[in-house]
Amino acid sequence: MSNSGPQSSILLEVEHLKKYFPIEKGLLKTVVGQIKAVDDVSFVIHRNETLGLVGESGSGKTTLGRSIIRAIEPTAGKVMFYPKDGAPIDVRTLDKRGLKVFWRSAQLVFQNPYSSLDPRKTVLQIVSEPLILHNIAHGDELVARVKHLMNLVGLEVQHMNRYPHAFSGGQRQRIGIARALALNPELIIADEPVSALDVSIQAQILNLLQDLRRELNLSFLFISHGLNVIKHVSHRVAVMYVGQLIEMAPAGELFANPRHPYTEALLSAVPKPDPDLRMQRITLQGEVASPANPPSGCYFHPRCRYAQARCQSESPAWQEIAPAHFVACHRAHELELLGIPVGG
Numbered sequence: 001m002s003n004s005g006p007q008s009s010i011l012l013e014v015e016h017l018k019k020y021f022p023i024e025k026g027l028l029k030t031v032v033g034q035i036k037a038v039d040d041v042s043f044v045i046h047r048n049e050t051l052g053l054v055g056e057s058g059s060g061k062t063t064l065g066r067s068i069i070r071a072i073e074p075t076a077g078k079v080m081f082y083p084k085d086g087a088p089i090d091v092r093t094l095d096k097r098g099l100k101v102f103w104r105s106a107q108l109v110f111q112n113p114y115s116s117l118d119p120r121k122t123v124l125q126i127v128s129e130p131l132i133l134h135n136i137a138h139g140d141e142l143v144a145r146v147k148h149l150m151n152l153v154g155l156e157v158q159h160m161n162r163y164p165h166a167f168s169g170g171q172r173q174r175i176g177i178a179r180a181l182a183l184n185p186e187l188i189i190a191d192e193p194v195s196a197l198d199v200s201i202q203a204q205i206l207n208l209l210q211d212l213r214r215e216l217n218l219s220f221l222f223i224s225h226g227l228n229v230i231k232h233v234s235h236r237v238a239v240m241y242v243g244q245l246i247e248m249a250p251a252g253e254l255f256a257n258p259r260h261p262y263t264e265a266l267l268s269a270v271p272k273p274d275p276d277l278r279m280q281r282i283t284l285q286g287e288v289a290s291p292a293n294p295p296s297g298c299y300f301h302p303r304c305r306y307a308q309a310r311c312q313s314e315s316p317a318w319q320e321i322a323p324a325h326f327v328a329c330h331r332a333h334e335l336e337l338l339g340i341p342v343g344g
Contacts, residue, residue, distance in 0.1 A: 010082055011219045012045040012068070012187060017077030019060075019067045023292060035292045037063040038074070039243035042318075045187070047084075050213060050220040052234030052251065054227055054266065056288055060243040061223045062111075065189045068221070069106045070099060081105065083186060104134060107180040111192035113172030117164040123150070123175055124160040130182040149178040153208060170201035174208070181212070189221045194229060206232055227270050231255060236324075239263050242289045242299045245318070249325035255340045259327040261304045264337040298330065306331055 018040055023033035037060045045051045053061050067074040070091060079091040083105055094102055110116035117126055127146045131137045137145050147157045153174040164172055173193060180188060190209065194202040210233060212218060224230050230237055231251060238248040239262065247260040258264045265282040284303045289295055295302055301311040308331070316328040329335075 009046045010044050011047045011049075012221075013078075013080040013082070014044070014068060015042050015078040015080075017041045017064070017067060017079065018075045019063050019072065020075045033292055036243045036294065037291055038067055039291070041077075041240075041243075041245050043238060043245065043248060045219050045221060047186075047219055048213065048217050049235045050210075050222050050233050052230035052237040053221060053223045053240060054225065054230045054237060055240035057225060058288055058291075059240045060291065061225075061240055062191050064240070065108070065191055065221055065223055069103065069108070069189065070094070071108065081187070100134070104183040105185050106187040106189065107183065107185040109173075109176055109180050109188060109190040109193045112196045113164075113169055113176050114196065116176055117172055119164050122161050122163055123155070123167075126164075126175060127160075127178045127182060130179060134183060136183070145182070146178075149181055152181065152212070153178045168201075169197050170205060173197060173205055177205075177208070177212070181216070184216075185218070187219050187221070189223070191223045192225070193222075195224065195226070202229070203232075209233065227255075227266055231270075239266070242294055243291050244299065244328070245326075246300065246329070247327045249322075253322070253325055257322075257325075258337045258339045259321055259325065259332045259335070260300075260329045261306050261335070261337065262300050264339070267340055268338070270340060298328075306335055 017038055019038040021035040021037060022031045023035060024030065025032045041064060043051070053064070055061055063072065066072045068079055074092065081089040081091055081102065083089065089102055091102060124143070124146055127149055128142050131142055131145060146160060150157050150160060155171065155174050155178065164175065167175065194205050197205060206229065209220065213220060222230065222233055234251045236248065237251050237254045238245050239260065241262050247254065247258065247263045254263065255267065258267055265284050268280065268282040286303050289299050289302065297313045298311045298316050301307040304311065310330055314330070316330045318326060318328045321327050321332050
């Protein structure tokens with residue numbers, strides 16, 4: 001288990017979480033297999049912490065995020081939420097009414113601000129919807145809350161009667177963030193929140209999220225396929241491959257001292273402005289393994305240049321190789337992998 005620090009500092013604890021999708025065949029829809037989108041994942045998120053989750057497209061990052069808050073139903077595992085005020089919440093056991101209460105504490109920020117906002121509603125209607133749904137505010141109080149949220153995310157309050165099409169991509173994402181903050185959550189799951197935005201706007205949104213974390217004492221699960229983005233916002237980083245976590249460490253430690261060959265390959269693709277810090281790009285051979293038919297042993301072994309016979313037949317254990325640095329690799333103790341120096 002990846003737990004570290006006192007229990008009082010933990011906001012979210014995920015244990016052996018799985019999400020399998022059945023593969024059906026024929027008119028009778030006979031189940032002939034399983035897509036292991038999330039396969040035995042465990043980690044914790046601490047209060048006022050950003051845990052970055054990185055991996056290639058199709059690695060299961062989004063499915064993991066949505067399974068945690070039961071936007072989709074997980075297959076197995078345990079999710080415990082420890083609110084600042086109140087008793088611990090076993091998320092997997094909640095009924096519909098309990099989930100509605102829990103969702104006040106845990107919210108999603110979606111990837112695409114163009115598709116996540118209803119084009120038929122004004123900003124006032126979009127941001128106020130959670131407040132109305134949970135019967136928190138009405139009338140003048142509702143409008144005042146929306147104005148406060150718009151100020152909080154850097155939007156002009158005089159524009160709250162405009163529709164989403166009148167805003168830029170960055171402004172639309174700010175609207176989505178305001179909506180997520182409406183219920184005063186403690187946890188935000190940000191699913192690729194800047195990948196659909198122009199590069200010039202991405203830094204503004206990332207800085208906004210960091211400011212909000214500090215000001216509102218938020219915790220983030222920040223999902224991205226870009227390590228340069230993850231490096232900018234995260235306290236710790238978890239690397240995902242074919243539904244499994246394969247490495248997790250404090251951000252500076254993971255970038256400077258990767259212990260899994262997949263992490264090393266990802267780091268080699270991160271742009272570096274200093275020529276002295278550049279490393280040779282590691283091109284992975286083959287395709288990402290299918291979660292419907294993963295290889296035996298280590299899922300990464302068909303693409304790994306360090307693979308040995310043991311890697312083909314035996315699944316690596318999740319081990320703490322250094323303080324707060326976890327990895328699933330048979331050769332983690334012996335390999336000397338290239339990273340990016342802190343500040344690089």
